[in-house]
Amino acid sequence: QSVLTQPPSMSAAPGQKVTISCSGSISNIGNNYVSWYQQLPGTAPKLLIYDNNKRPSGIPDRFSGSKSGTSATLGITGLQTGDEADYYCGTWDSSLSAGVFGGGTKLTVL
Amino acid sequence: QVQLQESGPGLVKPSETLSLTCTVSGGSISSYYWSWIRQPAGKGLEWIGRIYSSGSTNYNPSLKSRVTMSVDTSKNQFSLKLSSVTAADTAVYYCARVRGYCNGDNCYSYFDSWGQGTLVTVSS
Numbered sequence A: 001q002s003v004l005t006q007p008p009s010m011s012a013a014p015g016q017k018v019t020i021s022c023s024g025s026i027s028n029i030g031n032n033y034v035s036w037y038q039q040l041p042g043t044a045p046k047l048l049i050y051d052n053n054k055r056p057s058g059i060p061d062r063f064s065g066s067k068s069g070t071s072a073t074l075g076i077t078g079l080q081t082g083d084e085a086d087y088y089c090g091t092w093d094s095s096l097s098a099g100v101f102g103g104g105t106k107l108t109v110l
Numbered sequence B: 001q002v003q004l005q006e007s008g009p010g011l012v013k014p015s016e017t018l019s020l021t022c023t024v025s026g027g028s029i030s031s032y033y034w035s036w037i038r039q040p041a042g043k044g045l046e047w048i049g050r051i052y053s054s055g056s057t058n059y060n061p062s063l064k065s066r067v068t069m070s071v072d073t074s075k076n077q078f079s080l081k082l083s084s085v086t087a088a089d090t091a092v093y094y095c096a097r098v099r100g101y102c103n104g105d106n107c108y109s110y111f112d113s114w115g116q117g118t119l120v121t122v123s124s
Helices: A026-032
Strands: A009-012 A018-023 A035-039 A046-051 A061-070 A073-077 A086-094 A098-101 A105-109 B003-007 B020-025 B035-040 B046-054 B057-059 B067-072 B077-082 B091-103 B104-112 B118-122
Touching: A009 A018, A018 A061, A018 A086, A018 A105, A026 A086, A035 B104, A046 A061, A046 B104, A073 A086, A086 B104, A098 B046, B003 B104, B020 B035, B020 B091, B020 B118, B035 B104, B046 B067, B046 B077, B046 B091, B057 B067, B077 B091
Parallel strands: A009 A105
Antiparallel strands: A018 A073, A035 A046, A035 A086, A061 A073, A086 A098, A086 A105, B003 B020, B020 B077, B035 B046, B035 B091, B046 B057, B067 B077, B091 B104, B091 B118
16 A cells, blocks of 8 residues: 555547646655656656656656645646556655655556 | 666575665765665555665665665665565565755655666565
């Protein structure tokens, strides 16, 4: 059971937009920054969003992040087949003094 | 661009100790936190812990009694030891660099560079 809650799966058609939610509590998302990671099949996770809404160099602006209260959202516009992957949110939990992740969302682009 | 590479035995017997090393290249290990994260097959990511270049650590409460992390700045390496392993510890183990900062109990951090991962199987 993950500390952060994500939908297990989502699907959308190419070209469309999808939003992936990540729900937590005051001790994690509420008081800390959220990051998002993309994991393509058979590869290591890759940083997509950090500090709630910032994109590392090289990440297209089709990817966006936001946070409100104890929830965060990853948005992906102009979906491409290459976006099929597992997406994870992560943050720090101040009560646990530990890093925590969501259970991951498998995105299918069909 | 910093690169990380995990190394260690791919097979560990039950009740023994899993030992992995992460070698950092293309940058200094100093002045950063470094983490271990694992992923059982078909499952999500689990944070194991982090170590600062000075040696201070934080561990996942669920693993704390079995985890030891260390750092060797002269070799630009940090290591993970997980004792008394069982089949439930079978996973791909990743090392990662932590960016950001902490302010009191809160940490504004993320993992910006990851190793490719190494599969560790616990079996007799």
